Amino acid sequence: MxxxxxxxxxxxxxxxxxxxxxxxxxxxxxxxxxxxxxxxxxxxxxxxxxxxxxxxxxxxxxxxxxxxxxxxxxxxxxxxxxxxxxxxxxxxxxxxxxxxxxxxxxxxxxxxxxxxxxxxxxxxxxxxxxxxxxxxxxxxxxxxxxxxxxxxxxxxxxxxxxxxxxxxxxxxLRVRFADGRDNAYGMFLGAGAVIQGTEYAHRTVHARGLRDNAGLTVAVARTLWGLRRGDPRFSRAVRLSVTADGREFLSARPVGVLMVSCLERLFLGIKPFWGPGEGPLCSTVIGPSPRRLFRSLPWLLAGRPTVAMTETGGYRSCRAYRLGLHLDGTLNIDGELHAVDSTNGGVTVDAGGTFNFLRL
Incomplete structure (x- = not known):
């Protein structure tokens, strides 16, 4: 050859x-x-x-x-x-x-x-x-x-x-499972409404031929609308505990959305991360009934918190080198779904390595 x-x-x-x-x-x-x-x-x-x-x-x-x-x-x-x-x-x-x-x-x-x-x-x-x-x-x-x-x-x-x-x-991102299964890798990890949005994209959006940013935009918009209306197809909360670099960040609370990424900007340049801390992992947690979600949406997607985007309002964000996640449900890691069970020890997320990408 x-x-x-x-x-x-x-x-x-x-x-x-x-x-x-x-x-x-x-x-x-x-x-x-x-x-x-x-x-x-x-x-x-x-x-x-x-x-x-x-x-x-x-x-x-x-x-x-x-x-x-x-x-x-x-x-x-x-x-x-x-x-x-x-x-x-x-x-x-x-x-x-x-x-x-x-x-x-x-x-x-x-x-x-x-x-x-x-x-x-x-x-x-x-x-x-x-x-x-x-x-x-x-x-x-x-x-x-x-x-x-x-x-x-x-x-x-x-x-x-x-x-x-x-x-x-x-x-x-490297995701290590306490139950001993193989490590998973990716640039984005999500839970909560991210899972319902992924299911909707596979079931409806991609089936109609919408791909790339257009498909992602439709899926995200429909998910946000479902959250706003309390649609059970998009607003099934999961109980989540999070530690950030060994410190408690969230303790056994119901959440609507979890997002973790080593990309500070996601598709279309959105940046839904703004919290304090150091490290390559950016994470945001949004509660099941966040305060003024639609009114805060432009600032949320730009990583610029408003007065409504507080912990009591249902919004939390931070940076870290290592995250510990405990939940019963499903994680989306770059579009692939992984079932997790908190009784098996949860998962640890950190940076698995770095690469040089040619931006032609």
């Missing part, structure tokens, strides 16, 4: 399955990102064949990759395929790893790199928007639609039009 030839880890025509159990500052400017050599860069592209946009556009991406001798493209399905693909990229000695998939795909691949360490050194990462939900690539990835972003990345790594490329150094 030459470097330009795509290799499939799935038989042709097979439908892949993908069971994942699992402020933009700090940019490093420069014509050549630190740690990358001049000239042509060997690029490995890992595509999730089941991700939203890839179901329709993967063939075009494969045809494009064949035109660039420095590009190795692998199409994967389930978790074991990811491990095999990363090992093959390591054998090719790639300089940059591109992940073509949604939020769950990105989380799975980055987690696999941290857990297995298949490469002798940490690679630069390029994210392509191939998924149904592309919040992570929207904030950290290559700009543009999937074909346009791929072409720009292929030409840039090939040395054509090698202009300045900011590098964003960002951590990734």
């Amino acid at each position: 030459t470097a330009a030839e795509p290799k499939r880890l799935l038989p042709a025509g097979t439908a892949a399955r993908w069971p994942l159990t699992a402020l933009d500052t700090g940019a490093l400017p420069g014509a050549m990102p630190p740690g990358l050599r001049a000239g042509t860069l060997r690029l490995g592209v890992l595509s999730n064949a089941n991700s939203g946009h890839n179901r329709r556009k993967l063939g075009r991406l494969e045809a494009l990759a064949r035109r660039y001798p420095h590009v190795v493209h692998l199409s994967t399905g389930h978790g074991d395929d990811v491990r095999e693909a990363l090992a093959e990229f390591a054998r090719h000695g790639i300089d940059v790893l591109a992940i073509n998939g949604g939020d769950g795909t990105i989380a799975r691949v980055l987690g696999e790199i941290l857990e297995r360490q298949p490469f002798p050194a940490r690679l630069h990462i390029a994210l392509l928007p191939g998924g149904t939900a592309n919040m992570t690539s929207d904030r950290l990835g290559v700009r543009g639609s999937l074909p346009r972003a791929a072409r720009r990345l292929f030409e840039w790594t090939g040395g054509t039009g090698r202009d300045a490329c900011p590098v964003l150094n960002r951590p990734i």
Whole structure:
């Protein structure tokens, strides 16, 4: 197989399955990102064949990759395929790893790199928007639609039009379960109405063809409206206890929404975090009946608390290096759902590692 030839880890025509159990500052400017050599860069592209946009556009991406001798493209399905693909990229000695998939795909691949360490050194990462939900690539990835972003990345790594490329150094959340199951990784963790919003998105929004920011916006708006009206489909509270760096932050209270992220800004640039403290983990808890939710919404999404957004009003936010969560219910980690039980010891969330993302 030459470097330009795509290799499939799935038989042709097979439908892949993908069971994942699992402020933009700090940019490093420069014509050549630190740690990358001049000239042509060997690029490995890992595509999730089941991700939203890839179901329709993967063939075009494969045809494009064949035109660039420095590009190795692998199409994967389930978790074991990811491990095999990363090992093959390591054998090719790639300089940059591109992940073509949604939020769950990105989380799975980055987690696999941290857990297995298949490469002798940490690679630069390029994210392509191939998924149904592309919040992570929207904030950290290559700009543009999937074909346009791929072409720009292929030409840039090939040395054509090698202009300045900011590098964003960002951590990734690591979620450790006290019951001993495998660690999960991601950029966003949610509970409460986030779960109902995710179910609504899968059931209604994505089924109508709305993806990316448009789909996320519709799902979030419907969830907020459900909270405002007390709709039981969106306002099922969960009892939650939280510790932040070993200190009690919340003690066995019903909450409507929990959000944790190492991205200070989420899709469309919203920033629903404002609390004190240090550390890479931003977290916000909103009660089941928050005071003046709709009136406070513009400031909530901008991370600028109003006089109504207090602890007694049902709003709390903080930063930390480590969070302990105890609840009975479900966690959403980059779109993948994980059932948790407080009697088994809860979960611990911290930064599992950092990556350099090429922001082309």
